[in-house]
Amino acid sequence: MWKLYSTNVSNALAIQTTYQQLYEALDKDPSIKIGKVKYIDFSKRFSSVNGSFWYKRKSFEHEREVRAIITGYQANNGGIEKAVNLEKLISAVYVSPYAPKWFDDVVRDLMQKYGLNKPLYCSEMLKAPFY
Structure with missing residues (x-):
């Protein structure tokens, strides 16, 4: 998606x-x-x-x-x-699995700057599944 x-x-x-x-x-x-x-x-x-x-x-x-x-x-x-x-709205933030590392860093910095204390995850959609 x-x-x-x-x-x-x-x-x-x-x-x-x-x-x-x-x-x-x-x-x-x-x-x-x-x-x-x-x-x-x-x-x-x-x-x-x-x-x-x-x-x-x-x-x-x-x-x-x-x-x-x-x-x-x-x-x-x-x-x-x-x-x-936003503090009430957001449970967590997910970064696209296609995003470069710098984008993850920017999102993390913005969340910190604006006091949004929510979990930030990098999508693991592209990781190989464990069989």
Whole structure:
């Protein structure tokens, strides 16, 4: 999935979080609806216009996506800014297995500079499995 979600996998990272952490990181704001995306066959099931935020094609089921949708706001073309508590949001940070050592060092330094005291892992996806 590194290649699927990053245009430059040598400079990519991922964060680990949970539904509960996302809810708390957004200050339990009642104007934000958080939910799991449902993956359906659109040729067999109808999704309303508002429901389209919560449904995706079955072929994306591997993503297991959760979305946070702000309601009751009028967005402009730039979107809506919302403060997020990163300390509450992030469980861990993962660096792409394609990243050079310097990128890992930069991420580590930035986490330290901004006081993000979370585990930092280098993905082991490319390591040979132990048989």
